[in-house]
Each structure stands twice: as structure tokens, then as C-alpha cells.
Amino acid sequence: MSPIEVNGEACWLFGLHDITERKQTEQRVREREELLSLTIEAAALGLWDWNLPSGEVTGDARWRAMYGLAPVETGASAAVHWASGITPEDIDVVTQELQRHLQEPHKPFDVTCEVLAPQGDGRWIRSVGKVVAYDAAGQPARMVGMSIDVSSQRAQERQLERMAHYDALTGLPNRVMLERRLRAGMEHSRARGQQLGVAYLDLDGFKPVNDRLGHAAGDRLLVVVAERLKRALRLTDSVARLGGDEFVILLSGLAHAEECERRLHTVMESVAAPYTLDGERVLVTASIGYTLYPDDEADADTLLRHADQAMYAAKQAGRNRFHGFDAAEERARQLRREQCGELLRALQRGELTLFLQPKVDMRLGTVVGAEALARWQHPERGLLSPVHFLHLIEGHTELQMRFGEWVVDTALQQIARLMAQGLELPVSINITPEHLHRRGFADWMALRLAQHPAVPARLLAIELTESAALYDIDHVARELTRLRALGMQISFDDFGTGYSSLAYLRRLPMDHLKLDRSFVAGMLGDAGDRAIVQGVIGLAHSFGCGIVAEGVETVEQGLALLQMGCHHAQGYCIAMPMPVEQFMDWAKAWQAPAPWRATGQAAAPVPPAAAIAA
Numbered sequence: 001m002s003p004i005e006v007n008g009e010a011c012w013l014f015g016l017h018d019i020t021e022r023k024q025t026e027q028r029v030r031e032r033e034e035l036l037s038l039t040i041e042a043a044a045l046g047l048w049d050w051n052l053p054s055g056e057v058t059g060d061a062r063w064r065a066m067y068g069l070a071p072v073e074t075g076a077s078a079a080v081h082w083a084s085g086i087t088p089e090d091i092d093v094v095t096q097e098l099q100r101h102l103q104e105p106h107k108p109f110d111v112t113c114e115v116l117a118p119q120g121d122g123r124w125i126r127s128v129g130k131v132v133a134y135d136a137a138g139q140p141a142r143m144v145g146m147s148i149d150v151s152s153q154r155a156q157e158r159q160l161e162r163m164a165h166y167d168a169l170t171g172l173p174n175r176v177m178l179e180r181r182l183r184a185g186m187e188h189s190r191a192r193g194q195q196l197g198v199a200y201l202d203l204d205g206f207k208p209v210n211d212r213l214g215h216a217a218g219d220r221l222l223v224v225v226a227e228r229l230k231r232a233l234r235l236t237d238s239v240a241r242l243g244g245d246e247f248v249i250l251l252s253g254l255a256h257a258e259e260c261e262r263r264l265h266t267v268m269e270s271v272a273a274p275y276t277l278d279g280e281r282v283l284v285t286a287s288i289g290y291t292l293y294p295d296d297e298a299d300a301d302t303l304l305r306h307a308d309q310a311m312y313a314a315k316q317a318g319r320n321r322f323h324g325f326d327a328a329e330e331r332a333r334q335l336r337r338e339q340c341g342e343l344l345r346a347l348q349r350g351e352l353t354l355f356l357q358p359k360v361d362m363r364l365g366t367v368v369g370a371e372a373l374a375r376w377q378h379p380e381r382g383l384l385s386p387v388h389f390l391h392l393i394e395g396h397t398e399l400q401m402r403f404g405e406w407v408v409d410t411a412l413q414q415i416a417r418l419m420a421q422g423l424e425l426p427v428s429i430n431i432t433p434e435h436l437h438r439r440g441f442a443d444w445m446a447l448r449l450a451q452h453p454a455v456p457a458r459l460l461a462i463e464l465t466e467s468a469a470l471y472d473i474d475h476v477a478r479e480l481t482r483l484r485a486l487g488m489q490i491s492f493d494d495f496g497t498g499y500s501s502l503a504y505l506r507r508l509p510m511d512h513l514k515l516d517r518s519f520v521a522g523m524l525g526d527a528g529d530r531a532i533v534q535g536v537i538g539l540a541h542s543f544g545c546g547i548v549a550e551g552v553e554t555v556e557q558g559l560a561l562l563q564m565g566c567h568h569a570q571g572y573c574i575a576m577p578m579p580v581e582q583f584m585d586w587a588k589a590w591q592a593p594a595p596w597r598a599t600g601q602a603a604a605p606v607p608p609a610a611a612i613a614a
Helices: 020-042 061-066 088-103 151-165 175-192 206-213 215-232 257-272 300-316 327-349 397-420 441-450 466-470 473-486 502-507 517-522 527-542 555-564 580-589 594-602
Strands: 002-006 009-013 046-051 056-059 109-116 122-134 140-149 195-204 238-243 246-254 275-277 280-282 285-293 322-324 352-361 366-378 382-384 427-430 460-465 489-495 512-515 546-549
Touching: 046 061, 046 122, 056 061, 061 140, 088 109, 088 122, 122 151, 151 175, 175 195, 175 238, 175 246, 175 285, 175 300, 195 257, 195 300, 206 215, 206 280, 215 238, 215 246, 215 257, 215 275, 246 257, 257 285, 257 322, 285 300, 300 322, 327 366, 327 397, 352 397, 352 580, 366 397, 397 427, 397 441, 397 460, 397 580, 427 489, 441 473, 473 489, 512 517, 512 527, 517 527, 517 555, 527 546, 527 555, 555 594
Parallel strands: 285 322, 366 427, 427 460, 460 489, 489 512, 512 546
Antiparallel strands: 002 009, 046 056, 046 140, 109 122, 122 140, 195 246, 195 285, 238 246, 275 280, 352 366, 366 382
């Protein structure tokens, strides 16, 4: 109010203001402050104020209690350095989080670290804050925030983590933690240029102990084994339990395989020491397989599988020993698997073909047959001979079956093409031991022939090696007899390099013997080879078999064979293997060398030899 005059009369002027809204706002602020205070108290939050340039922090009584600080005495300074009580590892964590907050001020400072109280165990404190003031230069000057004790939550997290990553019985790392440590060890090995040993251990004799003394005793034995394994290893090594009585050991920083084996020998000695369970003396040993990274350039899962494979090899070798995985051998097996897959795809894509190598009667100068030889028209490597891929078929059941079917069907198709050109010549194919020994081989061959009714069975011949025939001579004799009943002819390839037994020559049905090329190559300069050639020719005549010489490379070799009574031959002197189209033209135009023709003209006339299929 204020005095004024109104029309010459002294008066008082009153100004009235309605402050209801202001009072209501003040009341709401007091209520929010009370609510915030109750919230802070209920949440056990401690408030703090951080002077960033000096590094000093002041806080309320609850904050000081969290950090294990005594109450502030009258006249004493309430400030402490922000790093007081924080573990050395967490000091870097706090510094990095502060830098992150200064770069991203819209996101609050938030860090959890372990505080070592002077009078007790450490506590885990989570602090959240925000920079609220800057100095004249624009540098952060003050941060305020709050802290909360999260020790109980942290303990629960650790317990859950332990349950997730450690074996409940032995306390050793489980499969999940092992994978982490294995990957870390592989990275460390690459960085340091050292070897990492990955060993797979299985206890010998654990099951009988478990069955005889019970599972509880078995569990106690596993606990003791785990403790022995830890004591036998260095601090830089690691051991994990995969389950049952199987463990995995990681040996880091190895220089060579010998060092790995020395450490594994120590482990085996530790495991093999006697145990006492329920007053009974118990003995168990360990079989261990190991592999070395990066000599074994595999991923983590494959390294474990390789070590497991080596462990089974140790078991099979007698147990209570270790066995190393051969990485080079595995790479060779992997390469073979890839090559087998490529060959299978080549069959499906039609990249394989059969070339024909002629067989001739040197005396009469006539073509009497051909041998079908596989070739691979590789899209990148060009035309490949059998030496580059036939070895892949051995031991590969699917490849053997598919390749065998392809060979028979393709040969029958080529015979049909030759017949269409007026060339009724027998074509021989090589049969693998796996096909020959398969149950129902003759029935299978008859089925393939039935799918080509226009081709007479006499024009398809098979060649076998001696070793294939001798493996199960009774079975082979039955199957070959049935094939001859169909009209097919049988030849024995590479004769003279195997057993050359008179007993099986008498038991097995044969039409021709094929004289091995090694004897033909040496017969002109080696009396022994010449004697063998002469002997095989005489043997074939004695048993009523035809004789075909392989690998005739020169006219002189052919003349020598003619003089010894061998008229049929094949080899590069006559012709190299060729596609069927080229073979048809070649067969119509071929003439024997003049010395051979002269020998034939001088000989007494004889009936043409029966068609052969060597």
C-alpha cells in the first residue's frame, strides 16, 4: 500500500495480488523434493559432486558409507580423490567412460566398478552422473550424480555366469567356456607365432569303477582327477570338462610337438597315480589325443574333433598313451574328398568319356578288338588320363557303383556305334575288384546288357587283375562262369606280375591272358624277361587261351612276339587310345608294318583268330 491524495484528501492506495498459483507451485515443489528425498532414501542412493579439474569428490553420508569413508568431522574436509578405493583395473574403466560422456553429453555418465573398502570386502558401486558446469574456456568443471550399491546383483550375475560357463561337479570350465578360451588361444598363437596344443583326454577304466562303487564314488573320482589335472598344468594352460570322463586340455606357448608330448606325459603320470575311494585302492589311466594349431589349420570345432579322433587312435593302440593327429594326412584326406566330389559331378555333367585303344593281329594285319580306357575332359585342366583320377574310386562305394555303371553303359553304346559302321569288334572293359566281389555281379551285368538288346554279349568283354580274382576264388569262379554262359569273354590283365598260379588258371574260366607291358619292354635286352614272355605264351597255349601282348612300342618288339607265337598285341606302336569317331576311321585304314606283313605271308595259312576281349 502507499499514501496518495484524491481530490485534495489524503488516502491510502492498496494493491491486491492473488498469489494462490504461486503458493500452489511452491507446495508442489516441496512435495516433489520430499518425494525425491524419499525415493533416494528408499533406493539407497548416495549423492555426489565431482570437481573435475581438481579430481575431488564430495558426497552425502550415504555415499560416504558406500565407499567405506568415515563421517565428516567438524572442520575436516569432506572431499576425496575420485580414484580413492577403486581397483587399478577400474580406474581405466572410469576414465574411458568419462571421455565417452564428454563426447556424447546427451548420454549420462554410467559406470560400475569395484570399491575396496578399508575395513571390509570390496563392493560394486554403480554411479550415474552428468556434467553441469563448464569453465570460461569451455572445459568441463563440475559433474553431479548418484551412486547405488549393486553388490548383490553383481554376485547373482557371477553365480549365473559360473553356472553357465563352469562344470557344476568339478568347477572346471565347461564346453561354452572352453570354446571361448580355445578361440582366444588360437588368436594368441597366431599373434606370437607359437603352437597351441589341443588335447582330448578320456579316462581308461572309469566305467568299471563307476559301476562297482556307484555314481557318488565316480563323481568323487572325477573331482580328484580334475584337481590333479589343474596341478599338472601351468598357469597359462587350461583344462575343461566336456562331460562324463572326458576332458580337454589347452597347452599354450609351445615351440614344437616334443614339448607338447612332454607336458602330456606329466599329465598322464598324474592321472595314473592310485586313488582311494571308500577305503578301496583304485587305478585309472588316461588316453589322450592331441593336435597342434596352426600346424593343423582348422577351426575351433574341427580342432576338437581332430583331437578326439587322435584319442580314439590312442585307445585302439592299447590305452594309457597319447597319439598325435596327423594334420598333413587329414589335409590329404580332405583333398581326396573334394576330388571325389568333383569326379562325381564330372560323371553327372558328362565330362568323362571312353577312348578306344586297338588290338590287332600282327600276323594277319587285322583289327580284332579294342580296349576301352577312361578319359576326363576336365573344364580347366584339359584331357586327363586315368592315372589322374582312377585312384579316387578305390574305397569310395558310391563312386565305384556310378563309375562302373557308366563304363558298362558307355562301352555298350560305343559298340552299337561301331556296329552301325559295319565294325563288329569286341570292346573290353576293366572291372574293379569291388564290382567283381559284389553279390550278384553276373546278374547286374546281365541287366546292363538287357538295356542294350541290339548289342551281342560276345562283343563286350571284361578284363580282371589276378589279385581281384584270387581274393574270393569260389565266388569269382561262379560269377565268371555265368558271364561266359551269356557269351562274354574273360581276360586276365597284367599277367605275370601277380601269383600266376597254375591252380587258379585251372579253376577260373578264361579266354585270354594279357602279357604285362613290363616284360614286353625288357624282353629284347633282358634274357629273364624274354624267358618269362616265352613261358607265358606257352602257358596260354597249353590252357587253350589266347595271348595278347600289352605295351608294344616298336616294330622289333612285335617281330619278337610273332616269332615266339604271340600274334595279338596293342600298344603305341600300333595306335594310342582315341575317341570312338577317330577309331572308326583308323580301323578302316590301318595296315600292319611291312616286317609284320612279311612274317604273316611267310607263315602257313590259319583260320582267323576268334574275336578277343582282353
